[in-house]
Amino acid sequence: MIQIGIVGCGVIGNRLAAAVAEHDRYELAAACDLDADRAASLAADHGTDRTATTTDHASLVERDGLDAVYVGVPPLAHREVVADALAAGKHVICEKPIAADAETGRELVALAEETDRVTAVNLPFRYTPGFVRLREAVAAGDIGDPRRVELRFRFPEWPREWQDVAWLESREQGGPLREVGTHFLFGVQELFGPIDSVSADVGYSGPDAYEDDVAGIFRADGVRGTIDLLCDHEGEAENSVTVVGDDASLSLTEWYRLARNRGREDEETLVDERGDTVRALLTEFASAVDGDGGDLVSFAEATRVQEVLEAIHASDGDRVHLGAGDRR
Numbered sequence: 001m002i003q004i005g006i007v008g009c010g011v012i013g014n015r016l017a018a019a020v021a022e023h024d025r026y027e028l029a030a031a032c033d034l035d036a037d038r039a040a041s042l043a044a045d046h047g048t049d050r051t052a053t054t055t056d057h058a059s060l061v062e063r064d065g066l067d068a069v070y071v072g073v074p075p076l077a078h079r080e081v082v083a084d085a086l087a088a089g090k091h092v093i094c095e096k097p098i099a100a101d102a103e104t105g106r107e108l109v110a111l112a113e114e115t116d117r118v119t120a121v122n123l124p125f126r127y128t129p130g131f132v133r134l135r136e137a138v139a140a141g142d143i144g145d146p147r148r149v150e151l152r153f154r155f156p157e158w159p160r161e162w163q164d165v166a167w168l169e170s171r172e173q174g175g176p177l178r179e180v181g182t183h184f185l186f187g188v189q190e191l192f193g194p195i196d197s198v199s200a201d202v203g204y205s206g207p208d209a210y211e212d213d214v215a216g217i218f219r220a221d222g223v224r225g226t227i228d229l230l231c232d233h234e235g236e237a238e239n240s241v242t243v244v245g246d247d248a249s250l251s252l253t254e255w256y257r258l259a260r261n262r263g264r265e266d267e268e269t270l271v272d273e274r275g276d277t278v279r280a281l282l283t284e285f286a287s288a289v290d291g292d293g294g295d296l297v298s299f300a301e302a303t304r305v306q307e308v309l310e311a312i313h314a315s316d317g318d319r320v321h322l323g324a325g326d327r328r
Helices: 011-022 036-046 057-061 075-087 102-113 129-140 176-192 277-289 299-315
Strands: 002-007 026-032 052-054 068-071 091-095 119-122 146-155 197-204 211-220 223-231 238-245 249-253 257-260 268-271
Touching (some): 011 026, 026 036, 036 052, 075 102, 119 277, 129 249, 129 257, 176 223, 176 238, 197 299, 211 299
Antiparallel strands (some): 238 249
């Protein structure tokens, strides 16, 4: 059994804990949150009578017998918790984004490379059945040559109703691009490789507050893409990626539903199952811990996404080129 500790007992931490409780390779050994009651609640709901709780992540990562740590705290705290866990010889799963900024992401990549510990970032499109089918279909040429990839986000309310955390409103570590856009920009990276240039016009909801209006373009492996984001408006919520090819289009909506030629008379639903992406992540992570490979999103892959996010914010309408050295 892999003894795992969870640092950060919010919505996502509880989701991870529930998956741990149902997985035959894991046992929840410890839970940590600055709010002692939240740590205790998570342990009571998903742990055993042996599950320890604490408000100090440093004591959790040093716990005897602990094999792995899941880091589910806000992005600004990722570096400290990840670094302490690696220094204590623990394997690490880090919640996305890898960090609040790309420089910190690169620091975490370097820390991971200095150890023999297994590290991964929770970016579930790697395992989402609809997205996997999309990736395979594009690679197989099922829609002809890709001509455009379109990312569209609509948030009538930000943060969303179920996200009762103030940090999501801050420009420093929150906002819809980091929280949601990270998944879809990672998806573009899965489809076409690294994004090599971006140009975006970004509006903000207030000084030091989150972006609420983004119109931009990007390019990856010669395929042009668009990003269209709007917050705090009337209308329905939407998160979608559409790949338009010479012969057909494929659209992933609602995080999991894949349709061919969405909105046309010949629209066809290809995938309509969510899949259990958290379980898939845990299974692949266990394989890696066992030395049997494991299909995991690396710190380096997640940092490349963070570099794109940073370029979008820095663009101010100009094209930003991403790569080694000077990025503009």
